[in-house]
Amino acid sequence: MKIIIIGATGTIGSAVADLLEKEHEVVRASRRGPVVVDMDDPASIDALFESVEDVDAVVVTAASGALTPLDSDDDFVRGIQGKLLGQVHLVRRAMRHLRDGGSITLTSGVFDEPMPGGSFGAMVNAGLEAFVKAATIEMPRGLRVNTVGPGWVAETLERLGLDPADGTPVADVARAYVQAVEGTDQGRTIRP
Template sequence: MKIVVLGATGLVGRAVAATLGPRHEVVRVSRSSAVRADLADPASLEALFAEPVDAVVCCAANVPLRPLAELTGEQVLDDLRGKLLGQVALARLAAERLPDGGSVTLTGGTFTEPLPGSGLGALVNAGLEGFVRSAAAELTRGLRINVVSPGWISETLEAMGEDGARGTPVAVVAEAYRALVEGDANGATVIPR
């Protein structure tokens, strides 16, 4: 398959591209790569489909931790535009442009317990999971859509000086994306462990 990995310069995106690379043709996309796209700029997503592709994986999305008391209306809108609405726009374009049997895999997020500053992220991630569940029922031509919702990544925790054992290794997270791209799940939310 020819697979676009959006966010391929980030920790998860690099791991996903490396996991898919030996078995598929991977097009690595980021805001700074040869093929550029930005979820906050839906028009830039058109470039992902300049040539035919079989699957799209989005690892580009994140919502920073921000205390509720410090959130501004513009920050809320920016995070909604990027992670939520950007991935919805990507999925919509993919549904129009992927061949029969194509696959879209998005990125959500999950935490086992509420975390200070995670309210907006929780809103966005719950929205993505609901969108994927419902959109799967509307797709035709054998198209599939799923979402991977990792919690903390071990390597991220370690880079922050925290105990990496509290997270999931990036290689395990990358395998969850690979399984969704190569499998037959549709409308699923996968929490890698």
């Protein structure tokens, strides 16, 4: 398969790309790289599909949402644009360009317990998961859409100076994305 990985320079994206490259052709896309795309910019998503053709799958690991105070208007709006609306826009564009039977894998997330600044992430992640489930009946030509909902990644926690034992190793997270791409799941949220 020919697979675009958006966010391929990040911790999760690079692990997913490395794993999928063992058996597939991978196009690594990011804000800074040979193939440029910015989930905050719908025009760059359109340009991506104009420049990369004959695609079987798209994986988005780029859209992240920081812990955001409940009273922060600007952070909420920016986050909704990139993580929620950016991924929704990508699905709407990708379904016009993917080969029959292709797949789209988005990234939501999960918090085990409520935490300060987590209301934004909870809202966006729940919205993405509901969108994916509802969009399945409108996907043409046998296309599939799923989301992976990783919690904290061990390597990210370590980089932040926190206990990596509280996270999931990135290798395990990457396998969940491979399952979404290579499997038959439809409208599902996969939790590594």
